[in-house]
Amino acid sequence: MADAHRITPVALGELKLAQALFARSSLWAVCGCGREAVIDPAPWLAQGLKRQPLAQLEPRLRCGCGARRVRLEVRGLAEAPAGLTGGIHIFR
Numbered sequence: 390m391a392d393a394h395r396i397t398p399v400a401l402g403e404l405k406l407a408q409a410l411f412a413r414s415s416l417w418a419v420c421g422c423g424r425e426a427v428i429d430p431a432p433w434l435a436q437g438l439k440r441q442p443l444a445q446l447e448p449r450l451r452c453g454c455g456a457r458r459v460r461l462e463v464r465g466l467a468e469a470p471a472g473l474t475g476g477i478h479i480f481r
């Protein structure tokens with residue numbers, strides 16, 4: 390459906406968490422070390438952060454490699470993980 394693609398032209402860093410949570414999309418963390426993980430934003434929503442731009446949330450992620458900032462991406466639910474997944478979690 391068209392809805393899944395509407396967010397594509399938006400600069401991802403400007404996208405707010407609430408906007409990233411459209412139906413049929415999911416929040417992914419992608420680290421420079423190659424790890425990728427689906428992020429459950431429930432802890433952020435519980436903190437009232439749904440209006441935060443994704444760029445402001447990236448420093449709240451921690452990767453198993455020690456990275457203190459992990460890039461966030463929004464992907465369609467149908468997109469299968471390309472390789473290793475997991476190892477990235479919400480730190481705060």
Ligand SMILES: [Zn+2]
Binds near residue numbers: 423424453456
């Ligand atoms: Zn990493």
